[in-house]
Amino acid sequence: MTDKDRTSQTRPWYRRPSPLTKGCHIALIGGGIAGLCTALALQKAGYRVTVFDREPHPMAQASGNPVGILDPYLVLGQGADGAFYHQALIHALAFYAALDPDIMVTQGLTKFPVSPPDKQKFQKIIAQETWPQDFMRAAPEGRLDFPICGALSPPKIRDILSDRLSIRCGITISQLDHDRHWTLTDSDQTQYEADAIIICGGPASRHFVQTQHLPLEPVRGQITYLDPEKMADVPSQVLCGRGYLIPPVEVEDRMIMITGASFDRKEISLDIRDSDHQENMANAASLWPLVEGQTIIGGRCALRAYSPDHLPLCGPLPDAGQYQTAYNQLKHGPRHQEFDPAPYQPGLYMVSGLGARGFMSAPLLGDMMSSLISGAPLPLSTPLYESLHPARFLIRNLIRGL
């Protein structure tokens, strides 16, 4: 089957699940940006939603940075990652503007090429004309300007969405059982009922029997805070290259600048490290030399969740054992009419693996999940839906005969 055919037809192992009746109760595990955007979309579509989070307040882990950037993902060619993040960025800008125009705290972002091949890539991207003129402009020294991108305030998003959603904090869900309905059991053995569950737990999303087979890995990241009062001059927009530097923003009644973010695979400790601060400072100085020698006034560390292909996992969760049986013959070629439709775990879904761009992807993923559950047309193409499907790694292994 060609990519063109696939635009209209979902392959059986990625079939859309049966829609859920409006008004039924959906529990979301995880109150980060993924869980809150998904809950909001489902609530708008007519479902009753409850978000559970183990922290004392929502958006306290990866989504808890004082400022986040919307940084365009630039790639050449027609790959799923470029197409997804392009659509996600446009969707996110519209979503946050509609939620509250004050969510964007800095307007304007400049991307620096970090190597000669990068410079060539930027030139080709301009030539490709993928982005409209008012969105991307060539700037001096091979840089690219994105006037309507910039930095946003996660605390503002948290406050707005907390007012609109039912969120139960301080509850760690440790077990999920299905028997007509779902039962969620927390660490105190208290039980909660739901018709369906969406797991939005960041790197902890695979801590359930039902999700252990998913290839999600934690990647540690640390950001560094600087005092803009001590600098002779500060940038007026976000600078991105090797790392990023955010212009002064007000955080808890004081102005700070933020630079980041370090990237450590398979690291799960959350201690603040001097070595990470130094790495962030060196990267920031390559973007704005006046950063050199500045005093560090704080920082924050959290874990991102990554999938092997760096795209999120968004969709119904496969029954791994039944997939092995149903699609064992895929190694002989995807002759798709001969295969049964996907055996899913009933009423169990995931939105996770948002990597380093969760604020960009969460609004589109939330809308996609809501469309999937309600049976509405998806906000993205069939190939992109399939590229995000949580069963894709199982299927790729089966095709390879693994």
Ligand SMILES: Cc1cc2nc3c(=O)[nH]c(=O)nc-3n(C[C@H](O)[C@H](O)[C@H](O)COP(=O)(O)OP(=O)(O)OC[C@H]3O[C@@H](n4cnc5c(N)ncnc54)[C@H](O)[C@@H]3O)c2cc1C
């Ligand atoms: C240092 C750093 C800088 C970043 N900078 C940016 C940026 O500038 N722009 C950008 O777009 N992205 C950025 N990211 C990435 C972005 O923060 C993430 O992609 C995004 O926050 C992921 O959201 P999430 O909801 O999937 O995960 P999280 O925010 O981690 O939320 C998961 C939630 O699930 C809860 N949870 C997990 N398991 C359970 C359980 N069993 N029971 C109850 N609750 C549970 C956790 O308490 C947590 O609140 C950065 C990440 C880091 C670490």
